[in-house]
Amino acid sequence: MSFDEATQRAIDAVRADVAALHAELVRYGLVVWTGGNVSGRVPGADLFVIKPSGVSYDDLTPESMILCELDGTVVPGSPGSERSPSSDTAAHAYVYRHLPDIGGVVHTHSTYAVAWAARAEEIPCVITGMADEFGGPIPVGPFAVIGDDSIGRGIVETLRGHRSRAVLMANHGPFTIGVTAQDAVKAAVMCEDAARTVHLARQAGEPVPIDQANIDALYARYQHVYGQSGDDRRPDTEELR
Numbered sequence: 711m712s713f714d715e716a717t718q719r720a721i722d723a724v725r726a727d728v729a730a731l732h733a734e735l736v737r738y739g740l741v742v743w744t745g746g747n748v749s750g751r752v753p754g755a756d757l758f759v760i761k762p763s764g765v766s767y768d769d770l771t772p773e774s775m776i777l778c779e780l781d782g783t784v785v786p787g788s789p790g791s792e793r794s795p796s797s798d799t800a801a802h803a804y805v806y807r808h809l810p811d812i813g814g815v816v817h818t819h820s821t822y823a824v825a826w827a828a829r830a831e832e833i834p835c836v837i838t839g840m841a842d843e844f845g846g847p848i849p850v851g852p853f854a855v856i857g858d859d860s861i862g863r864g865i866v867e868t869l870r871g872h873r874s875r876a877v878l879m880a881n882h883g884p885f886t887i888g889v890t891a892q893d894a895v896k897a898a899v900m901c902e903d904a905a906r907t908v909h910l911a912r913q914a915g916e917p918v919p920i921d922q923a924n925i926d927a928l929y930a931r932y933q934h935v936y937g938q939s940g941d942d943r944r945p946d947t948e949e950l951r
Contacts, residue, residue, distance in 0.1 A: 711785050717755050724750045724759045724891070725772040725789075731895050736767050738899050740818035747796040750891035751806055751813045756780045758806055762793040780807050782859075797856055804862025805887060809870075814891030816898045819883050822905035826850075827878040833901075833908050836917035840908075841925040842932035843900045845873030853880040861885070873929065876901040 713721065728750045735741045735748065744767070749760035759775045776795040777788040782803035784791050796802075802815045826833055826848075833848040835841055840848070851868040854860035865885050868877045875897040876886045884901050888894030911917045920928075 711787055713755075717752070720752050720754060721757065721759070721777060722772070724752050725775045725777075728759045728761070728775050728891055729770050729772045731891055732761060732767055732770050734895050735816075735818055735898070738902070740820040740898055740902055741767070742819060746818045747798055747802075747816070748891055748895060749796075749799075749802045749815045752777075753813070757785070758802065760799055760802055761796050762790060763796050765793070778803065798861065800857070800859040801861035801865065801885070804859040805865055808862075808866045809887065811889065812887045814888045814894035816886045816888075816891070816894040817883065818898050818902070820898070820902035820905070822909050823876075823878060823884040823902050824882075825909065826905050827883050828881060830878075830880040832878070833905055834917065834919060835925055836908055836911065836919055837904065838920070838928055839900070840904045841920055841928035842936070843897070844876060844904070845929035845933075846925055848874050848876045848878060848884075848901060848904065851877045851879040851885075853882070856882075 728748050731748045735746050740746065744764050747761040749758050751758045756779060758778055760778060761770065762774055762776050765774065773789045776790045776793060777785040778795060778799060779785060780803055782800045784795055798817050805812055805815050830850050832850050835847045849868050849872060851864040854864045861879060864879055865877055869887065875888055876884055878884050884898060886894045886897035886901060888897055908917060
């Protein structure tokens with residue numbers, strides 16, 4: 711399949727971005743062996759790029775990333791198309807089809823977040839960093855078997871209308887979404903940080919919840935005021951629905 715020049719440039723840019731972002735999962739200790747994946751939507755096209763299945767992180771290159779249509783079908787003849795895409799491809803595709811403003815999806819097996827998922831327990835909002843980044847607790851999604859779009863359905867059903875960009879799929883682990891692939895990776899990093907911190911707090915006693923009014927104020931400040939003037943602002947998660 712051939713694309714016009716603008717679309718091909720966009721595909722190439724997303725390939726490079728997604729390949730590089732996988733190194734961030736390793737750098738922050740969010741994955742082991744070949745588990746986990748990052749995908750990114752191609753702007754202006756019904757396409758996304760995702761990691762190949764079972765390939766070492768050290769061997770990932772822009773050319774090895776796999777280009778897929780929004781139904782999860784690999785685009786024939788494109789670089790990497792001889793390989794099988796991630797086993798989570800159907801889940802990512804479902805998210806892109808049903809949340810059109812989402813530009814990136816990430817799945818990790820980060821230790822502390824998986825431990826919360828193993829208990830099917832949401833992470834309560836007891837630290838200001840969670841209020842800033844997620845606007846409340848990190849919710850739990852339903853148990854779903856890998857291989858079809860069941861996980862994607864659970865992600866969308868849980869996060870639609872929810873401020874959180876992270877969901878803990880029960881007995882599985884975290885999936886995160888963002889307006890870009892980098893935004894989704896940041897959410898994955900912050901999800902694991904929250905999971906670890908709140909777990910450690912519980913070892914010493916019951917964490918003190920933040921009241922909703924303060925959560926709302928912290929979230930609004932972080933989403934719309936924090937950072938440098940002129941920075942791209944990430945819209946509230948509700949606005950992505």
